[in-house]
Amino acid sequence: MKKILASSALALCLQxxxxxxxxxxxxxxxxxxLVKDAKTQVMSLAGALTATLKQGIKTDGHAAxxxxxxxxxxxxxxxxxIEGGATEWTVSRxxxxxxxxxxxxxxxxxxxxxxxxxxxxxxxxxxxxAHTEVRDGKFYLVxxxxxxxxxxxxxxxxxxxxxxxxLADLYPNDKATGFNVDDIRGVFVASKKx
Numbered sequence: 260m261k262k263i264l265a266s267s268a269l270a271l272c273l274q275x276x277x278x279x280x281x282x283x284x285x286x287x288x289x290x291x292x293l294v295k296d297a298k299t300q301v302m303s304l305a306g307a308l309t310a311t312l313k314q315g316i317k318t319d320g321h322a323a324x325x326x327x328x329x330x331x332x333x334x335x336x337x338x339x340x341i342e343g344g345a346t347e348w349t350v351s352r353x354x355x356x357x358x359x360x361x362x363x364x365x366x367x368x369x370x371x372x373x374x375x376x377x378x379x380x381x382x383x384x385x386x387x388x389a390h391t392e393v394r395d396g397k398f399y400l401v402x403x404x405x406x407x408x409x410x411x412x413x414x415x416x417x418x419x420x421x422x423x424x425x426l427a428d429l430y431p432n433d434k435a436t437g438f439n440v441d442d443i444r445g446v447f448v449a450s451k452k453x
Contacts (some may be wrong), residue, residue, distance in 0.1 A: 322422045322425045355373070387441065404443065
């Protein structure tokens with residue numbers, strides 16, 4: 260009986276270590292493949308969000324697109340993730356300056372975003388800033404979201420009054436304004452269980 264318990268305890272300990280061992284043993288080709296797949300997932304989500312938002316702006320203007328974003332972004336994000344059934348990846352967005360309380364970052368992601376801000380301050384362009392790591396048996400890619408000129412209508416310093424009003428209505432604790440072109444507006448986080 261003692262041997263069975265000891266074997267079970269050892270197996271549990273080894274299970275807990277396996278993600279760490281796998282991260283150390285991951286080949287450059289494996290990591291490169293995961294990074295490529297993660298970037299594909301991020302670009303898919305970014306493309307779907309951008310297309311929906313552009314169509315909404317074209318049809319109804321910026322203020323109405325805030326409501327569209329409020330309603331559609333969570334559904335698009337879910338459909339682009341493992342929950343949607345088309346991928347093994349989970350993809351989300353977060354920021355140091357949140358618009359939606361549903362997008363609060365995990366503590367380690369918040370630290371990565373702070374590191375991103377330092378990297379940008381040191382001259383690295385926002386569009387190239389990314390971080391990968393293996394954590395808790397998952398591979399993660401955290402990719403900076405650079406602020407483009409078109410983002411400023413809802414995220415800039417001079418937001419129109421009708422947009423401000425809609426933001427206040429839908430996001431009463433909104434912090435996601437005051438950005439300039441090329442600022443890091445937030446990050447995409449893509450993860451996959453190893």
